[in-house]
Amino acid sequence: MTLKNTDKEYKIVVRNIQTIDGEQNVIEETALGSFREKNGKQYITYQTEETDESESVSSILILDGDSLTIRRRGSTGSSMIYRAGHTYSFPYATPYGTIDMELETDRLISYLSERGGTIELLYTLTIQGEKYFNNMKITVTKG
Numbered sequence: 001m002t003l004k005n006t007d008k009e010y011k012i013v014v015r016n017i018q019t020i021d022g023e024q025n026v027i028e029e030t031a032l033g034s035f036r037e038k039n040g041k042q043y044i045t046y047q048t049e050e051t052d053e054s055e056s057v058s059s060i061l062i063l064d065g066d067s068l069t070i071r072r073r074g075s076t077g078s079s080m081i082y083r084a085g086h087t088y089s090f091p092y093a094t095p096y097g098t099i100d101m102e103l104e105t106d107r108l109i110s111y112l113s114e115r116g117g118t119i120e121l122l123y124t125l126t127i128q129g130e131k132y133f134n135n136m137k138i139t140v141t142k143g
Contacts, residue, residue, distance in 0.1 A: 008032040009142060010116060012046045016136040035114070035140055040064070042112050044140060061119070061138070063110055068119060082121055084108045102126040116140040 012033040018025045033046025044061040057074035067083040077093040080103055087104040107122040119138040124131055 008034060010035045010044075011139075011141045011143075012044060013139040013141075014136065015139070016134055019133040019135075020130070035112070035116070035142075037114070042110075044138075063112065063119065066108065068108055068110070068121070082108050082123060099127060112140060114142070116142045 010033050011030065013028065013030050015026070015028045018027060029048050031046040031048050033044060036043045042063040044063075045059065047056050047058045049056050055075040057072050057076060060071045062069045062071075067081060069079065069081050071079045075095055078090060078101075080090055081088045082103065082105040084105050084107055087102060089100065089102045091098045092101050103123055103125055105121065105123045107120070110119045111117040112119065117140055119136075119140075121134070121136040121138075123134050123136070125134060126132070
């Protein structure tokens with residue numbers, strides 16, 4: 001199923017504090033997007049520009065009970081599944097090739113309604129044996 005980002009009634013802020021070897025790096029992206037509920041699932045869609053602004057990346061977040069799937073398509077591509085207590089391996093496609101990654105979710109908490117809300121994630125991303133600890137907060141605001 002493909003959802004088009006047509007109404008853009010919501011402000012989506014994805015803020016991630018990533019810790020690598022004791023040093024923190026803050027990554028934040030903001031976009032206008034949409035939020036929908038259908039068949040017991042919640043969908044958030046938005047599009048962001050890459051740093052060189054030559055390509056955009058479309059993201060769809062699907063919250064289904066106790067799991068969150070984030071699919072990204074564009075200059076990079078991936079499908080990541082977050083579920084507390086589970087580990088998930090996935091390929092991450094870049095213009096330079098594919099990298100195998102592993103995602104272990106420690107915590108997933110969501111408070112979403114048609115008025116907006118938040119999704120909070122604590123997870124560890126492992127890339128070629130190196131661990132990246134992440135504390136992500138996704139804020140959805142209507143209007």
